[in-house]
Amino acid sequence: MLRAFQSLGFAVFPCKWKTRSLHFFPQLIPISNPANFPAEFSSPTVFFQSRCRGLKMSADRSESNSDAASSSTSSNSSSAAMASTTHKPKVSFCQSCGGPTMHVIPEGEEKMRAVCSLCGKIHYENPKMVVGCLVEHNNKVLLCKRKIQPSYGLWTLPAGFLEIGESAAEGATRETLEEACAEVEVLSPFAQLDIPRIGQSYVIFRSKLKKPQFSPGPESLDCALFSLDEIPFDSLAFSSIYVTLKMYIEDVKTGAFKFHYCTINKRPGSSPSDPLGFALDYHLHS
Numbered sequence: 001m002l003r004a005f006q007s008l009g010f011a012v013f014p015c016k017w018k019t020r021s022l023h024f025f026p027q028l029i030p031i032s033n034p035a036n037f038p039a040e041f042s043s044p045t046v047f048f049q050s051r052c053r054g055l056k057m058s059a060d061r062s063e064s065n066s067d068a069a070s071s072s073t074s075s076n077s078s079s080a081a082m083a084s085t086t087h088k089p090k091v092s093f094c095q096s097c098g099g100p101t102m103h104v105i106p107e108g109e110e111k112m113r114a115v116c117s118l119c120g121k122i123h124y125e126n127p128k129m130v131v132g133c134l135v136e137h138n139n140k141v142l143l144c145k146r147k148i149q150p151s152y153g154l155w156t157l158p159a160g161f162l163e164i165g166e167s168a169a170e171g172a173t174r175e176t177l178e179e180a181c182a183e184v185e186v187l188s189p190f191a192q193l194d195i196p197r198i199g200q201s202y203v204i205f206r207s208k209l210k211k212p213q214f215s216p217g218p219e220s221l222d223c224a225l226f227s228l229d230e231i232p233f234d235s236l237a238f239s240s241i242y243v244t245l246k247m248y249i250e251d252v253k254t255g256a257f258k259f260h261y262c263t264i265n266k267r268p269g270s271s272p273s274d275p276l277g278f279a280l281d282y283h284l285h286s
């Protein structure tokens with residue numbers, strides 16, 4: 001349930017954006033020269049890369065850009081290009097005329113597209129935005145136990161797909177009302193997390209309860225406030241939630257909330273809902 005990569009335009013990020021140490025994430029990324037990294041990254045098998053430069057993948061991260069939901073497991077630029085030409089579009093029938101689609105690379109393009117065999121319409125596939133709230137209350141955060149697949153029975157922040165006609169903040173508050181029956185006020189944007197290979201981009205807002213009341217909605221088995229040292233990190237639903245909560249805890253420790261941008265790449269062979277099956281390739285913050 002996650003992706004996006006394209007149009008953020010890193011070149012326009014102000015220079016005050018910084019990279020950040022991510023030693024709290026248990027990702028497994030082989031490195032060619034561990035000695036170049038700080039002590040907290042010196043484990044032979046565990047460390048994170050965090051860079052404040054272009055989004056182009058480097059060849060030494062070949063296992064970091066996997067995708068359980070995709071046939072491709074490549075990550076460097078050439079293999080990524082190959083993946084774009086071998087990716088099979090999921091659209092089988094034309095959304096305009098209902099005709100069957102064929103999978104071809106249209107003239108002047110580089111990617112395989114679903115093209116209607118009757119009217120010729122090209123069906124582009126674009127990432128979906130997932131919006132949610134990190135609800136704070138009395139030094140605790142609100143989590144929901146999922147009553148639906150994927151990740152049934154695991155904990156998540158209230159979040160879901162943004163719908164046409166609503167802003168990201170509106171969608172996040174709506175999802176929180178639906179999943180936790182909680183009325184919240186958005187305080188600030190907290191994180192954007194792109195998960196390119198499964199086509200999702202998360203936007204998470206810090207928010208607070210308007211009233212100290214919540215209860216499980218139809219998609220939740222349970223809802224509860226957790227103090228930061230009680231968060232069930234071994235029972236979280238998604239990698240995006242894992243990353244968000246880890247960043248939040250770090251910000252609470254420093255006493256300064258930032259806006260974070262991350263790119264999460266699913267690891268080869270991992271389930272889309274495996275909360276630890278990912279590599280965090282970029283982490284920038286304000």
Ligand SMILES: [Zn+2]
Nearest residue numbers: 094097116119
């Ligand atoms: Zn058509």
